[in-house]
Amino acid sequence: MNRAALPVRLLGIAAVLTIGAATWYGLFVVPPDLNQGDAQRILYIHVASAWHAFFSFGLAAAASVGWLIWRNPRFDAAALAFAEVGVLFTVSTIWAGMMWGKPVWGTYWQWEDPRLVTTALLLALYLGYLLVRRLTDDPVRRATRAAAVAIIAAVDIPIVHFSVTWWRGLHQGPTFGNPETILNPPAPGAFVTALLFMLFGVILLWAWLIIRRYQLARLEWIAEEAAQRAAVGVPA
């Protein structure tokens, strides 16, 4: 596993530098938005986090299907890495969203926003996933139970989004514009550049976290197997 140590370390350094530069660009180069003032600067990290949160969970579900079909522990390690990093980005998404929502919408929480409610439920579903893993000792059972939970969660999320969208639609509640399109002036170059800049940094950070977590999960699996062999007295 040390073979790939240097490129991975370089990736991590590149992620930190890019996010640092993107933060500087978003805070000091981009002008304040005419409507939202400085609050719009939060959106760069919010949008970048949200994309990676949903992307991670899709991949976690795909890796879980892989485990149930092929029973290869690499799929389980990948599912764990995607789910755990996904939870991190989901928390970041919701936190940044609430910090943005308070000054712009006047409230931290907006029940009729399908994306907010869906993201919050996504977090609850995958915290449950991590808890199932934590409460199962046998590695194979843990992988199987967790995979089933991840698949149910992935199937549930579109239904959640659809039902909350309908809830709003049928009741004509307060409708807010799409945060990505209500920037004023409508998304000039600097805003788009800042978003893409931050997005690129977050892609690097995401990839680095996934690789490191995957490597750790593989080591944990190997250590658990060794401990089980030692427990029943089988030489390694």
Add this chain to the structure above:
Amino acid sequence: MTEVTSDVRVIIAVAGKDWRGELRSRQLPIGAAFFGAVTLFVFGFALGPDRAALAQAAPGLLWLALILAGMLVVSRLQQLETDDGAGEQLALYPASRGAIYLGKVTAALPFLLLLGAVLLPATAVLYSVVIGPALPALVATIVLGSFGFAAVGTFYAGLTARMRAREILLPLLLLPVIAPLLLAAVRATVAALAGDPFSEVASWLGLLAAFDLVMVAVGAATYGTVLEE
């Protein structure tokens, strides 16, 4: 014997053994219905004596009581399988795992419908709600909601039955997944009680039916892997 008829026989056999056991002891139907009714009663204390406020909150409270009491139903039915290793025996039968799952879902359904039959009139009495004209739509909502709850609840109760801290884990896993069911069932109930002024009951019932089908399909496909352990 074709595969379909043998699956149907497995479903009936699995559900039948649960019904017989629970009807003899009567613990589950009486306990769950009583718990649901007490829940409705204490919601009244939580909200205060304002009749208008209670009537407005009634659909949501009815469904929360159904779901809380329903969790007792699905976890009790899985408890039957973990006692004395019955579940392991069940897994050894040469029957399809999907059919065993559908049998457990079928076993839960009448108990959940009984809950609805007790809690709906209790809601009407305690929260001053007039249910008469809305009864067909309410029955349809309870049937579809109960089926979806049985589909998801049976799956998660089976998953957690042999885990540590299962009493905590079951609601924690189950409640987020059934959020769309709760939303659709409550909206359908609200609309039905209001006389369906915007013709939205059918849409919410359609969403409930779609949820039921998706979840029962996923449950039937994955329950086997949980049982396999």
